[in-house]
Amino acid sequence: MKNIEKPKLKDVAELAGVSIGSASRALSTPHLVKPATLEKVAAAVLKLGYVRDGAARALASRRTHSIGAIFPTFNIPVFADAVQALQQRLNELGYHLIISSHEYDPERELISVRNMIERGVEGLLLVGTEHRPAVYDALNASHCPFILMWSLDGSHPHHCVGFSNEEGGRMVARHLLDLGHKDIAMISGVVAYNERAKYRLKGVTQTLKDAGIELAPNRIIEQPFTLEGGRAGLRMAMELTPRPTAIVCSTDVTCMGAIAEARLQGIDVPSQLSITGFDDMEFAAVSVPALTTVRVPATDIGISSASNIVAMIEGRPVAKRDRVQIDLIVRQSTAPAKAW
Structure with a gap:
Protein backbone atom coordinates (compact mmCIF):
# COMPACT_ATOMS: atom_id res chain seq x y z
CA MET A 1 0.00 0.00 0.00
CA ASP A 53 2.53 17.80 15.31
CA GLY A 54 2.49 19.04 18.89
CA ALA A 55 5.47 16.98 20.03
CA ALA A 56 7.68 18.16 17.18
CA ARG A 57 6.58 21.74 17.64
CA ALA A 58 7.31 21.65 21.37
CA LEU A 59 10.72 20.07 20.75
CA ALA A 60 11.67 22.69 18.20
CA SER A 61 10.48 25.69 20.19
CA ARG A 62 11.00 24.29 23.69
CA ARG A 63 7.47 25.56 24.35
CA THR A 64 4.32 23.53 25.01
CA HIS A 65 1.95 26.47 25.65
CA SER A 66 0.25 24.27 28.24
CA ILE A 67 -0.78 25.19 31.78
CA GLY A 68 -1.58 22.62 34.46
CA ALA A 69 -4.24 23.11 37.13
CA ILE A 70 -4.71 20.69 40.02
CA PHE A 71 -7.95 20.91 41.99
CA PRO A 72 -8.94 19.11 45.20
CA THR A 73 -12.10 17.76 43.55
CA PHE A 74 -14.49 18.39 40.68
CA ASN A 75 -17.56 17.50 42.77
CA ILE A 76 -18.02 21.11 43.90
CA PRO A 77 -19.70 23.32 41.24
CA VAL A 78 -17.70 26.41 42.21
CA PHE A 79 -14.50 24.67 41.07
CA ALA A 80 -16.14 23.84 37.74
CA ASP A 81 -16.91 27.54 37.24
CA ALA A 82 -13.25 28.38 37.85
CA VAL A 83 -12.08 25.69 35.40
CA GLN A 84 -14.34 27.08 32.67
CA ALA A 85 -13.03 30.62 33.21
CA LEU A 86 -9.44 29.37 33.30
CA GLN A 87 -9.81 27.51 30.04
CA GLN A 88 -11.49 30.37 28.21
CA ARG A 89 -8.92 32.93 29.31
CA LEU A 90 -5.95 30.68 28.56
CA ASN A 91 -7.36 29.96 25.09
CA GLU A 92 -7.54 33.70 24.47
CA LEU A 93 -3.88 33.97 25.46
CA GLY A 94 -2.76 31.12 23.20
CA TYR A 95 -2.37 28.44 25.89
CA HIS A 96 -4.29 25.27 26.66
CA LEU A 97 -5.29 23.82 30.02
CA ILE A 98 -4.52 20.40 31.49
CA ILE A 99 -6.46 19.57 34.67
CA SER A 100 -6.25 16.98 37.41
CA SER A 101 -7.71 16.37 40.88
CA HIS A 102 -6.37 14.72 44.03
CA GLU A 103 -9.52 14.35 46.20
CA TYR A 104 -7.77 15.89 49.21
CA ASP A 105 -5.04 13.24 49.16
CA PRO A 106 -1.61 14.95 49.55
CA GLU A 107 0.23 11.99 48.04
CA ARG A 108 -1.94 12.08 44.93
CA GLU A 109 -1.41 15.82 44.68
CA LEU A 110 2.37 15.33 44.68
CA ILE A 111 2.06 12.66 41.98
CA SER A 112 -0.09 15.01 39.89
CA VAL A 113 2.44 17.84 40.27
CA ARG A 114 5.29 15.59 39.13
CA ASN A 115 3.24 14.25 36.21
CA MET A 116 2.39 17.76 35.06
CA ILE A 117 6.03 18.82 35.21
CA GLU A 118 7.14 15.70 33.31
CA ARG A 119 4.63 16.51 30.59
CA GLY A 120 6.19 19.92 30.11
CA VAL A 121 3.59 22.31 31.43
CA GLU A 122 4.96 25.85 31.39
CA GLY A 123 3.11 26.86 34.54
CA LEU A 124 1.07 25.25 37.29
CA LEU A 125 -1.99 26.36 39.28
CA LEU A 126 -2.75 24.81 42.67
CA VAL A 127 -5.75 25.33 44.94
CA GLY A 128 -4.97 26.47 48.47
CA THR A 129 -1.94 27.85 50.24
CA GLU A 130 -0.87 24.79 52.24
CA HIS A 131 0.92 21.98 50.39
CA ARG A 132 3.54 19.42 51.28
CA PRO A 133 7.17 20.64 51.16
CA ALA A 134 7.84 18.02 48.46
CA VAL A 135 5.37 19.84 46.18
CA TYR A 136 7.31 23.09 46.45
CA ASP A 137 10.60 21.21 46.10
CA ALA A 138 9.45 19.68 42.80
CA LEU A 139 8.24 23.03 41.47
CA ASN A 140 11.38 24.89 42.47
CA ALA A 141 13.71 22.19 41.13
CA SER A 142 11.97 22.31 37.74
CA HIS A 143 11.83 26.14 37.71
CA CYS A 144 8.12 25.83 36.93
CA PRO A 145 6.19 29.06 37.65
CA PHE A 146 3.16 28.47 39.86
CA ILE A 147 0.28 30.32 41.47
CA LEU A 148 -1.81 29.33 44.48
CA MET A 149 -5.52 29.89 43.88
CA TRP A 150 -8.50 30.46 46.15
CA SER A 151 -6.79 31.57 49.36
CA LEU A 152 -4.81 34.45 50.75
CA ASP A 153 -4.76 32.88 54.21
CA GLY A 154 -1.55 31.95 55.98
CA SER A 155 1.99 33.30 55.80
CA HIS A 156 3.93 32.29 52.69
CA PRO A 157 6.10 33.89 49.99
CA HIS A 158 4.26 32.53 46.94
CA HIS A 159 2.11 34.22 44.32
CA CYS A 160 -1.59 33.72 44.99
CA VAL A 161 -5.01 34.73 43.67
CA GLY A 162 -7.97 34.54 46.00
CA PHE A 163 -9.54 35.86 49.18
CA SER A 164 -9.42 35.45 52.96
CA ASN A 165 -11.45 32.41 53.95
CA GLU A 166 -11.07 33.54 57.54
CA GLU A 167 -12.77 36.84 56.71
CA GLY A 168 -15.59 34.92 55.00
CA GLY A 169 -16.12 32.97 58.21
CA ARG A 170 -16.17 36.21 60.17
CA MET A 171 -18.84 37.65 57.87
CA VAL A 172 -21.18 34.75 58.52
CA ALA A 173 -20.59 34.74 62.28
CA ARG A 174 -21.19 38.49 62.59
CA HIS A 175 -24.46 38.13 60.66
CA LEU A 176 -25.75 35.41 63.00
CA LEU A 177 -24.68 37.38 66.07
CA ASP A 178 -26.53 40.43 64.75
CA LEU A 179 -29.65 38.23 64.51
CA GLY A 180 -29.29 37.32 68.18
CA HIS A 181 -28.02 33.76 67.81
CA LYS A 182 -25.92 32.37 70.66
CA ASP A 183 -26.44 28.61 70.36
CA ILE A 184 -24.49 27.97 67.17
CA ALA A 185 -22.94 24.86 65.58
CA MET A 186 -20.80 24.50 62.48
CA ILE A 187 -20.82 21.77 59.86
CA SER A 188 -17.24 22.22 58.77
CA GLY A 189 -15.42 20.56 55.95
CA VAL A 190 -12.80 18.00 56.92
CA VAL A 191 -10.00 20.30 58.08
CA ALA A 192 -7.07 17.95 57.40
CA TYR A 193 -5.31 18.93 54.12
CA ASN A 194 -7.91 21.66 53.50
CA GLU A 195 -6.81 25.07 54.74
CA ARG A 196 -9.93 26.64 53.19
CA ALA A 197 -12.12 24.72 55.64
CA LYS A 198 -9.63 25.42 58.45
CA TYR A 199 -9.63 29.17 57.98
CA ARG A 200 -13.39 29.41 57.51
CA LEU A 201 -13.74 27.59 60.83
CA LYS A 202 -11.15 29.89 62.39
CA GLY A 203 -13.04 32.98 61.27
CA VAL A 204 -16.29 31.70 62.77
CA THR A 205 -14.82 30.52 66.08
CA GLN A 206 -12.72 33.64 66.65
CA THR A 207 -15.60 36.01 65.93
CA LEU A 208 -17.87 34.11 68.30
CA LYS A 209 -15.11 34.09 70.93
CA ASP A 210 -14.72 37.85 70.58
CA ALA A 211 -18.45 38.08 71.35
CA GLY A 212 -18.06 35.91 74.46
CA ILE A 213 -19.30 32.66 72.87
CA GLU A 214 -17.02 29.63 72.97
CA LEU A 215 -17.74 27.14 70.20
CA ALA A 216 -17.26 23.82 71.99
CA PRO A 217 -15.49 20.98 70.12
CA ASN A 218 -18.71 18.91 69.94
CA ARG A 219 -20.38 21.79 68.12
CA ILE A 220 -17.78 21.63 65.33
CA ILE A 221 -18.94 18.79 63.09
CA GLU A 222 -16.51 17.80 60.34
CA GLN A 223 -18.19 16.34 57.26
CA PRO A 224 -17.27 15.96 53.57
CA PHE A 225 -18.34 18.73 51.19
CA THR A 226 -21.33 16.69 49.97
CA LEU A 227 -25.12 16.68 50.31
CA GLU A 228 -24.92 13.59 52.53
CA GLY A 229 -22.27 15.33 54.61
CA GLY A 230 -24.74 18.13 55.22
CA ARG A 231 -27.52 15.68 56.08
CA ALA A 232 -25.31 13.78 58.53
CA GLY A 233 -24.07 17.01 60.08
CA LEU A 234 -27.61 18.26 60.66
CA ARG A 235 -28.59 15.01 62.38
CA MET A 236 -25.59 15.30 64.69
CA ALA A 237 -26.28 18.97 65.41
CA MET A 238 -29.87 18.26 66.42
CA GLU A 239 -28.64 15.85 69.10
CA LEU A 240 -26.70 18.62 70.86
CA THR A 241 -27.85 20.16 74.13
CA PRO A 242 -28.87 22.89 73.91
CA ARG A 243 -30.00 22.58 70.32
CA PRO A 244 -28.43 25.19 68.06
CA THR A 245 -30.63 27.93 66.69
CA ALA A 246 -28.15 28.48 63.85
CA ILE A 247 -25.78 26.28 61.85
CA VAL A 248 -22.87 27.52 59.76
CA CYS A 249 -21.94 25.31 56.78
CA SER A 250 -18.54 25.54 55.11
CA THR A 251 -20.04 25.30 51.61
CA ASP A 252 -23.41 25.63 49.88
CA VAL A 253 -23.45 21.91 49.08
CA THR A 254 -23.46 20.87 52.75
CA CYS A 255 -25.89 23.72 53.45
CA MET A 256 -28.36 22.26 50.94
CA GLY A 257 -27.96 18.82 52.49
CA ALA A 258 -28.58 20.23 55.97
CA ILE A 259 -31.72 22.06 54.84
CA ALA A 260 -33.04 18.89 53.17
CA GLU A 261 -32.49 16.91 56.38
CA ALA A 262 -34.10 19.64 58.49
CA ARG A 263 -37.16 19.48 56.25
CA LEU A 264 -37.26 15.71 56.68
CA GLN A 265 -37.21 16.15 60.46
CA GLY A 266 -39.99 18.74 60.40
CA ILE A 267 -37.68 21.62 61.35
CA ASP A 268 -38.56 24.90 59.65
CA VAL A 269 -35.72 26.92 58.15
CA PRO A 270 -35.36 29.75 59.10
CA SER A 271 -38.12 30.27 61.71
CA GLN A 272 -36.75 27.49 63.95
CA LEU A 273 -33.23 27.09 62.61
CA SER A 274 -31.04 29.43 60.58
CA ILE A 275 -28.53 27.81 58.22
CA THR A 276 -25.79 29.53 56.20
CA GLY A 277 -23.62 28.42 53.28
CA PHE A 278 -20.41 29.52 51.60
CA ASP A 279 -19.57 30.07 47.88
CA ASP A 280 -22.90 31.40 46.49
CA MET A 281 -23.16 28.66 43.90
CA GLU A 282 -25.66 29.10 41.09
CA PHE A 283 -28.42 27.19 42.86
CA ALA A 284 -28.08 29.17 46.12
CA ALA A 285 -30.45 31.91 44.96
CA VAL A 286 -33.19 29.49 43.82
CA SER A 287 -33.00 27.07 46.73
CA VAL A 288 -36.02 26.89 49.02
CA PRO A 289 -35.32 28.78 51.15
CA ALA A 290 -32.74 30.79 49.21
CA LEU A 291 -29.36 30.56 50.91
CA THR A 292 -27.65 33.18 52.99
CA THR A 293 -24.06 32.64 51.93
CA VAL A 294 -20.68 34.18 51.15
CA ARG A 295 -20.29 35.01 47.47
CA VAL A 296 -16.98 33.73 46.06
CA PRO A 297 -16.24 35.05 42.52
CA ALA A 298 -14.93 31.78 41.07
CA THR A 299 -14.93 33.16 37.53
CA ASP A 300 -12.78 36.12 38.59
CA ILE A 301 -10.36 33.74 40.31
CA GLY A 302 -10.08 31.68 37.13
CA ILE A 303 -9.54 34.70 34.87
CA SER A 304 -6.98 36.37 37.14
CA SER A 305 -5.09 33.11 37.73
CA ALA A 306 -4.84 32.49 33.97
CA SER A 307 -3.69 36.03 33.24
CA ASN A 308 -1.14 36.01 36.05
CA ILE A 309 0.44 32.65 35.26
CA VAL A 310 0.89 33.63 31.60
CA ALA A 311 2.41 36.95 32.67
CA MET A 312 4.87 35.05 34.90
CA ILE A 313 5.81 32.70 32.06
CA GLU A 314 6.33 35.60 29.68
CA GLY A 315 8.43 37.58 32.17
CA ARG A 316 5.96 40.32 33.01
CA PRO A 317 5.47 41.64 36.57
CA VAL A 318 2.71 40.01 38.66
CA ALA A 319 1.21 41.07 41.97
CA LYS A 320 2.27 38.79 44.83
CA ARG A 321 -1.24 38.70 46.27
CA ASP A 322 -4.13 39.27 43.87
CA ARG A 323 -7.26 39.76 45.99
CA VAL A 324 -10.80 39.14 44.72
CA GLN A 325 -13.81 40.57 46.50
CA ILE A 326 -16.13 38.39 48.59
CA ASP A 327 -19.50 39.50 49.98
CA LEU A 328 -22.11 38.22 52.39
CA ILE A 329 -25.37 37.62 50.52
CA VAL A 330 -28.31 37.63 52.94
CA ARG A 331 -31.33 35.65 51.76
CA GLN A 332 -34.12 33.60 53.33
CA SER A 333 -32.26 30.80 55.16
CA THR A 334 -31.48 33.00 58.18
CA ALA A 335 -33.78 34.86 60.60
CA PRO A 336 -33.72 36.25 64.16
CA ALA A 337 -33.04 33.68 66.86
CA LYS A 338 -35.90 31.92 68.62
CA ALA A 339 -35.53 29.55 71.55
CA TRP A 340 -36.57 25.94 70.99
Whole structure:
Protein backbone atom coordinates (compact mmCIF):
# COMPACT_ATOMS: atom_id res chain seq x y z
CA MET A 1 0.00 0.00 0.00
CA LYS A 2 1.34 3.42 -0.92
CA ASN A 3 2.02 5.72 2.03
CA ILE A 4 0.13 8.99 1.84
CA GLU A 5 2.31 11.82 3.07
CA LYS A 6 0.73 13.93 5.78
CA PRO A 7 0.14 17.57 4.86
CA LYS A 8 2.69 19.98 6.30
CA LEU A 9 2.45 23.56 7.48
CA LYS A 10 4.01 24.77 4.21
CA ASP A 11 1.16 23.07 2.31
CA VAL A 12 -1.37 24.95 4.42
CA ALA A 13 0.47 28.23 3.82
CA GLU A 14 0.64 27.66 0.05
CA LEU A 15 -3.05 26.79 -0.24
CA ALA A 16 -4.04 29.76 1.91
CA GLY A 17 -1.73 32.11 0.01
CA VAL A 18 0.07 33.29 3.13
CA SER A 19 3.56 32.95 4.56
CA ILE A 20 4.50 29.98 6.73
CA GLY A 21 4.90 32.41 9.64
CA SER A 22 1.37 33.75 9.19
CA ALA A 23 -0.01 30.22 8.98
CA SER A 24 1.83 29.26 12.15
CA ARG A 25 0.53 32.31 14.04
CA ALA A 26 -3.02 31.61 12.87
CA LEU A 27 -2.80 28.15 14.43
CA SER A 28 -0.94 29.01 17.64
CA THR A 29 -2.15 32.54 18.49
CA PRO A 30 -5.30 33.13 16.42
CA HIS A 31 -6.28 36.18 18.49
CA LEU A 32 -3.23 38.02 17.07
CA VAL A 33 -4.06 37.30 13.41
CA LYS A 34 -6.27 39.32 11.05
CA PRO A 35 -9.71 37.72 10.52
CA ALA A 36 -9.19 37.43 6.76
CA THR A 37 -5.89 35.53 7.21
CA LEU A 38 -7.44 33.34 9.89
CA GLU A 39 -10.31 32.43 7.60
CA LYS A 40 -7.97 31.47 4.74
CA VAL A 41 -5.78 29.32 6.98
CA ALA A 42 -8.80 27.63 8.59
CA ALA A 43 -10.19 26.77 5.16
CA ALA A 44 -6.83 25.32 4.05
CA VAL A 45 -6.52 23.26 7.24
CA LEU A 46 -10.00 21.85 6.72
CA LYS A 47 -9.40 21.02 3.06
CA LEU A 48 -6.02 19.36 3.65
CA GLY A 49 -6.94 17.66 6.91
CA TYR A 50 -3.85 19.18 8.49
CA VAL A 51 -3.08 18.34 12.14
CA ARG A 52 -0.20 20.03 13.94
CA ASP A 53 2.53 17.80 15.31
CA GLY A 54 2.49 19.04 18.89
CA ALA A 55 5.47 16.98 20.03
CA ALA A 56 7.68 18.16 17.18
CA ARG A 57 6.58 21.74 17.64
CA ALA A 58 7.31 21.65 21.37
CA LEU A 59 10.72 20.07 20.75
CA ALA A 60 11.67 22.69 18.20
CA SER A 61 10.48 25.69 20.19
CA ARG A 62 11.00 24.29 23.69
CA ARG A 63 7.47 25.56 24.35
CA THR A 64 4.32 23.53 25.01
CA HIS A 65 1.95 26.47 25.65
CA SER A 66 0.25 24.27 28.24
CA ILE A 67 -0.78 25.19 31.78
CA GLY A 68 -1.58 22.62 34.46
CA ALA A 69 -4.24 23.11 37.13
CA ILE A 70 -4.71 20.69 40.02
CA PHE A 71 -7.95 20.91 41.99
CA PRO A 72 -8.94 19.11 45.20
CA THR A 73 -12.10 17.76 43.55
CA PHE A 74 -14.49 18.39 40.68
CA ASN A 75 -17.56 17.50 42.77
CA ILE A 76 -18.02 21.11 43.90
CA PRO A 77 -19.70 23.32 41.24
CA VAL A 78 -17.70 26.41 42.21
CA PHE A 79 -14.50 24.67 41.07
CA ALA A 80 -16.14 23.84 37.74
CA ASP A 81 -16.91 27.54 37.24
CA ALA A 82 -13.25 28.38 37.85
CA VAL A 83 -12.08 25.69 35.40
CA GLN A 84 -14.34 27.08 32.67
CA ALA A 85 -13.03 30.62 33.21
CA LEU A 86 -9.44 29.37 33.30
CA GLN A 87 -9.81 27.51 30.04
CA GLN A 88 -11.49 30.37 28.21
CA ARG A 89 -8.92 32.93 29.31
CA LEU A 90 -5.95 30.68 28.56
CA ASN A 91 -7.36 29.96 25.09
CA GLU A 92 -7.54 33.70 24.47
CA LEU A 93 -3.88 33.97 25.46
CA GLY A 94 -2.76 31.12 23.20
CA TYR A 95 -2.37 28.44 25.89
CA HIS A 96 -4.29 25.27 26.66
CA LEU A 97 -5.29 23.82 30.02
CA ILE A 98 -4.52 20.40 31.49
CA ILE A 99 -6.46 19.57 34.67
CA SER A 100 -6.25 16.98 37.41
CA SER A 101 -7.71 16.37 40.88
CA HIS A 102 -6.37 14.72 44.03
CA GLU A 103 -9.52 14.35 46.20
CA TYR A 104 -7.77 15.89 49.21
CA ASP A 105 -5.04 13.24 49.16
CA PRO A 106 -1.61 14.95 49.55
CA GLU A 107 0.23 11.99 48.04
CA ARG A 108 -1.94 12.08 44.93
CA GLU A 109 -1.41 15.82 44.68
CA LEU A 110 2.37 15.33 44.68
CA ILE A 111 2.06 12.66 41.98
CA SER A 112 -0.09 15.01 39.89
CA VAL A 113 2.44 17.84 40.27
CA ARG A 114 5.29 15.59 39.13
CA ASN A 115 3.24 14.25 36.21
CA MET A 116 2.39 17.76 35.06
CA ILE A 117 6.03 18.82 35.21
CA GLU A 118 7.14 15.70 33.31
CA ARG A 119 4.63 16.51 30.59
CA GLY A 120 6.19 19.92 30.11
CA VAL A 121 3.59 22.31 31.43
CA GLU A 122 4.96 25.85 31.39
CA GLY A 123 3.11 26.86 34.54
CA LEU A 124 1.07 25.25 37.29
CA LEU A 125 -1.99 26.36 39.28
CA LEU A 126 -2.75 24.81 42.67
CA VAL A 127 -5.75 25.33 44.94
CA GLY A 128 -4.97 26.47 48.47
CA THR A 129 -1.94 27.85 50.24
CA GLU A 130 -0.87 24.79 52.24
CA HIS A 131 0.92 21.98 50.39
CA ARG A 132 3.54 19.42 51.28
CA PRO A 133 7.17 20.64 51.16
CA ALA A 134 7.84 18.02 48.46
CA VAL A 135 5.37 19.84 46.18
CA TYR A 136 7.31 23.09 46.45
CA ASP A 137 10.60 21.21 46.10
CA ALA A 138 9.45 19.68 42.80
CA LEU A 139 8.24 23.03 41.47
CA ASN A 140 11.38 24.89 42.47
CA ALA A 141 13.71 22.19 41.13
CA SER A 142 11.97 22.31 37.74
CA HIS A 143 11.83 26.14 37.71
CA CYS A 144 8.12 25.83 36.93
CA PRO A 145 6.19 29.06 37.65
CA PHE A 146 3.16 28.47 39.86
CA ILE A 147 0.28 30.32 41.47
CA LEU A 148 -1.81 29.33 44.48
CA MET A 149 -5.52 29.89 43.88
CA TRP A 150 -8.50 30.46 46.15
CA SER A 151 -6.79 31.57 49.36
CA LEU A 152 -4.81 34.45 50.75
CA ASP A 153 -4.76 32.88 54.21
CA GLY A 154 -1.55 31.95 55.98
CA SER A 155 1.99 33.30 55.80
CA HIS A 156 3.93 32.29 52.69
CA PRO A 157 6.10 33.89 49.99
CA HIS A 158 4.26 32.53 46.94
CA HIS A 159 2.11 34.22 44.32
CA CYS A 160 -1.59 33.72 44.99
CA VAL A 161 -5.01 34.73 43.67
CA GLY A 162 -7.97 34.54 46.00
CA PHE A 163 -9.54 35.86 49.18
CA SER A 164 -9.42 35.45 52.96
CA ASN A 165 -11.45 32.41 53.95
CA GLU A 166 -11.07 33.54 57.54
CA GLU A 167 -12.77 36.84 56.71
CA GLY A 168 -15.59 34.92 55.00
CA GLY A 169 -16.12 32.97 58.21
CA ARG A 170 -16.17 36.21 60.17
CA MET A 171 -18.84 37.65 57.87
CA VAL A 172 -21.18 34.75 58.52
CA ALA A 173 -20.59 34.74 62.28
CA ARG A 174 -21.19 38.49 62.59
CA HIS A 175 -24.46 38.13 60.66
CA LEU A 176 -25.75 35.41 63.00
CA LEU A 177 -24.68 37.38 66.07
CA ASP A 178 -26.53 40.43 64.75
CA LEU A 179 -29.65 38.23 64.51
CA GLY A 180 -29.29 37.32 68.18
CA HIS A 181 -28.02 33.76 67.81
CA LYS A 182 -25.92 32.37 70.66
CA ASP A 183 -26.44 28.61 70.36
CA ILE A 184 -24.49 27.97 67.17
CA ALA A 185 -22.94 24.86 65.58
CA MET A 186 -20.80 24.50 62.48
CA ILE A 187 -20.82 21.77 59.86
CA SER A 188 -17.24 22.22 58.77
CA GLY A 189 -15.42 20.56 55.95
CA VAL A 190 -12.80 18.00 56.92
CA VAL A 191 -10.00 20.30 58.08
CA ALA A 192 -7.07 17.95 57.40
CA TYR A 193 -5.31 18.93 54.12
CA ASN A 194 -7.91 21.66 53.50
CA GLU A 195 -6.81 25.07 54.74
CA ARG A 196 -9.93 26.64 53.19
CA ALA A 197 -12.12 24.72 55.64
CA LYS A 198 -9.63 25.42 58.45
CA TYR A 199 -9.63 29.17 57.98
CA ARG A 200 -13.39 29.41 57.51
CA LEU A 201 -13.74 27.59 60.83
CA LYS A 202 -11.15 29.89 62.39
CA GLY A 203 -13.04 32.98 61.27
CA VAL A 204 -16.29 31.70 62.77
CA THR A 205 -14.82 30.52 66.08
CA GLN A 206 -12.72 33.64 66.65
CA THR A 207 -15.60 36.01 65.93
CA LEU A 208 -17.87 34.11 68.30
CA LYS A 209 -15.11 34.09 70.93
CA ASP A 210 -14.72 37.85 70.58
CA ALA A 211 -18.45 38.08 71.35
CA GLY A 212 -18.06 35.91 74.46
CA ILE A 213 -19.30 32.66 72.87
CA GLU A 214 -17.02 29.63 72.97
CA LEU A 215 -17.74 27.14 70.20
CA ALA A 216 -17.26 23.82 71.99
CA PRO A 217 -15.49 20.98 70.12
CA ASN A 218 -18.71 18.91 69.94
CA ARG A 219 -20.38 21.79 68.12
CA ILE A 220 -17.78 21.63 65.33
CA ILE A 221 -18.94 18.79 63.09
CA GLU A 222 -16.51 17.80 60.34
CA GLN A 223 -18.19 16.34 57.26
CA PRO A 224 -17.27 15.96 53.57
CA PHE A 225 -18.34 18.73 51.19
CA THR A 226 -21.33 16.69 49.97
CA LEU A 227 -25.12 16.68 50.31
CA GLU A 228 -24.92 13.59 52.53
CA GLY A 229 -22.27 15.33 54.61
CA GLY A 230 -24.74 18.13 55.22
CA ARG A 231 -27.52 15.68 56.08
CA ALA A 232 -25.31 13.78 58.53
CA GLY A 233 -24.07 17.01 60.08
CA LEU A 234 -27.61 18.26 60.66
CA ARG A 235 -28.59 15.01 62.38
CA MET A 236 -25.59 15.30 64.69
CA ALA A 237 -26.28 18.97 65.41
CA MET A 238 -29.87 18.26 66.42
CA GLU A 239 -28.64 15.85 69.10
CA LEU A 240 -26.70 18.62 70.86
CA THR A 241 -27.85 20.16 74.13
CA PRO A 242 -28.87 22.89 73.91
CA ARG A 243 -30.00 22.58 70.32
CA PRO A 244 -28.43 25.19 68.06
CA THR A 245 -30.63 27.93 66.69
CA ALA A 246 -28.15 28.48 63.85
CA ILE A 247 -25.78 26.28 61.85
CA VAL A 248 -22.87 27.52 59.76
CA CYS A 249 -21.94 25.31 56.78
CA SER A 250 -18.54 25.54 55.11
CA THR A 251 -20.04 25.30 51.61
CA ASP A 252 -23.41 25.63 49.88
CA VAL A 253 -23.45 21.91 49.08
CA THR A 254 -23.46 20.87 52.75
CA CYS A 255 -25.89 23.72 53.45
CA MET A 256 -28.36 22.26 50.94
CA GLY A 257 -27.96 18.82 52.49
CA ALA A 258 -28.58 20.23 55.97
CA ILE A 259 -31.72 22.06 54.84
CA ALA A 260 -33.04 18.89 53.17
CA GLU A 261 -32.49 16.91 56.38
CA ALA A 262 -34.10 19.64 58.49
CA ARG A 263 -37.16 19.48 56.25
CA LEU A 264 -37.26 15.71 56.68
CA GLN A 265 -37.21 16.15 60.46
CA GLY A 266 -39.99 18.74 60.40
CA ILE A 267 -37.68 21.62 61.35
CA ASP A 268 -38.56 24.90 59.65
CA VAL A 269 -35.72 26.92 58.15
CA PRO A 270 -35.36 29.75 59.10
CA SER A 271 -38.12 30.27 61.71
CA GLN A 272 -36.75 27.49 63.95
CA LEU A 273 -33.23 27.09 62.61
CA SER A 274 -31.04 29.43 60.58
CA ILE A 275 -28.53 27.81 58.22
CA THR A 276 -25.79 29.53 56.20
CA GLY A 277 -23.62 28.42 53.28
CA PHE A 278 -20.41 29.52 51.60
CA ASP A 279 -19.57 30.07 47.88
CA ASP A 280 -22.90 31.40 46.49
CA MET A 281 -23.16 28.66 43.90
CA GLU A 282 -25.66 29.10 41.09
CA PHE A 283 -28.42 27.19 42.86
CA ALA A 284 -28.08 29.17 46.12
CA ALA A 285 -30.45 31.91 44.96
CA VAL A 286 -33.19 29.49 43.82
CA SER A 287 -33.00 27.07 46.73
CA VAL A 288 -36.02 26.89 49.02
CA PRO A 289 -35.32 28.78 51.15
CA ALA A 290 -32.74 30.79 49.21
CA LEU A 291 -29.36 30.56 50.91
CA THR A 292 -27.65 33.18 52.99
CA THR A 293 -24.06 32.64 51.93
CA VAL A 294 -20.68 34.18 51.15
CA ARG A 295 -20.29 35.01 47.47
CA VAL A 296 -16.98 33.73 46.06
CA PRO A 297 -16.24 35.05 42.52
CA ALA A 298 -14.93 31.78 41.07
CA THR A 299 -14.93 33.16 37.53
CA ASP A 300 -12.78 36.12 38.59
CA ILE A 301 -10.36 33.74 40.31
CA GLY A 302 -10.08 31.68 37.13
CA ILE A 303 -9.54 34.70 34.87
CA SER A 304 -6.98 36.37 37.14
CA SER A 305 -5.09 33.11 37.73
CA ALA A 306 -4.84 32.49 33.97
CA SER A 307 -3.69 36.03 33.24
CA ASN A 308 -1.14 36.01 36.05
CA ILE A 309 0.44 32.65 35.26
CA VAL A 310 0.89 33.63 31.60
CA ALA A 311 2.41 36.95 32.67
CA MET A 312 4.87 35.05 34.90
CA ILE A 313 5.81 32.70 32.06
CA GLU A 314 6.33 35.60 29.68
CA GLY A 315 8.43 37.58 32.17
CA ARG A 316 5.96 40.32 33.01
CA PRO A 317 5.47 41.64 36.57
CA VAL A 318 2.71 40.01 38.66
CA ALA A 319 1.21 41.07 41.97
CA LYS A 320 2.27 38.79 44.83
CA ARG A 321 -1.24 38.70 46.27
CA ASP A 322 -4.13 39.27 43.87
CA ARG A 323 -7.26 39.76 45.99
CA VAL A 324 -10.80 39.14 44.72
CA GLN A 325 -13.81 40.57 46.50
CA ILE A 326 -16.13 38.39 48.59
CA ASP A 327 -19.50 39.50 49.98
CA LEU A 328 -22.11 38.22 52.39
CA ILE A 329 -25.37 37.62 50.52
CA VAL A 330 -28.31 37.63 52.94
CA ARG A 331 -31.33 35.65 51.76
CA GLN A 332 -34.12 33.60 53.33
CA SER A 333 -32.26 30.80 55.16
CA THR A 334 -31.48 33.00 58.18
CA ALA A 335 -33.78 34.86 60.60
CA PRO A 336 -33.72 36.25 64.16
CA ALA A 337 -33.04 33.68 66.86
CA LYS A 338 -35.90 31.92 68.62
CA ALA A 339 -35.53 29.55 71.55
CA TRP A 340 -36.57 25.94 70.99
